[in-house]
Amino acid sequence: MKILKIKKQLKYWDIIFIRKLRNVPENLAVKLISHIGSFIFIIAVMAIIFFVDGFVFNKIFVVSALSLTINTVVVFILKYTVKRDRRVYIRNIKYRYDPYSFPSGHVSRLTGFIFPFAQAPYVSILFTILAFVSAFGRMSRKYHYFSDCLAGFIIGLISGLIASALYFVNSGLFERFINARL
Incomplete structure (x- = not known):
């Protein structure tokens, strides 16, 4: 019963965002914004983290790579389990890699x-x-619904939290933290 209420509320928010964003002009800025978070962008971020020297950035690189791995697996499984079509196809051509x-x-x-x-x-x-x-960019270009972005946000937070927790427990920092408290 509660799940149906949540589903109904998400559908309502999807409709609200569709109406609010339907008049966003299709310009270069919106196109560029919609590509933030693409694999090319993420690879560039990971390369920057990798080449910055220091223990903190080495840790961030390992945790980020683990987070992205968990994230990619979960997103891939959900995409091909739920199979929710995109709001619109560009020039009636289906997306080859991510429909x-x-x-x-x-x-x-x-x-x-x-x-x-x-x-x-x-x-x-x-x-x-x-x-x-x-x-905003993904919704305004009609690639996603609000609920798609909300789910992505939650999955990203959880994968980052799991990756950070796994690193913390497996790196010996957890034992040092506990021993320091005793």
């Missing part, structure tokens, strides 16, 4: 960086803002 909209991989990849960058809060805030901007 389904639920959940948003762009938004989930960006939010997957929030927890790994917890030691650099300004960067973590930047990725949160980028996730919202990307969601």
Whole structure:
């Protein structure tokens, strides 16, 4: 019963966002915004993290890579299980590699960086803002519904949290933290 209420509320929000964003002009800025969070963007971010020297950035790289791995697996499984069609197809040509909209991989990849960058809060805030901007771009270009972006945001947060927790427990930091408290 409660799941049906949540589903109905999400459908309502989908309709609200469709109506609010239908008059957004299709310009270069919106096109660029909609590509934030793409694999090319994420690879560039990972390369920057990899080449920055220091223990903190090595940790961030490992946790980010683990987060992206968890994230990609979950998003892929959900896309091909739910099989929700995109709002619109460009020139009536189906997407070759990613025909389904639920959940948003762009938004989930960006939010997957929030927890790994917890030691650099300004960067973590930047990725949160980028996730919202990307969601706006994806919805305004009719690639996603609001619920797709919301699900992507939640998946990204959870994958980042799991990756951070796994690193924390497996790195020996957990034992040192407990021993310091005793």
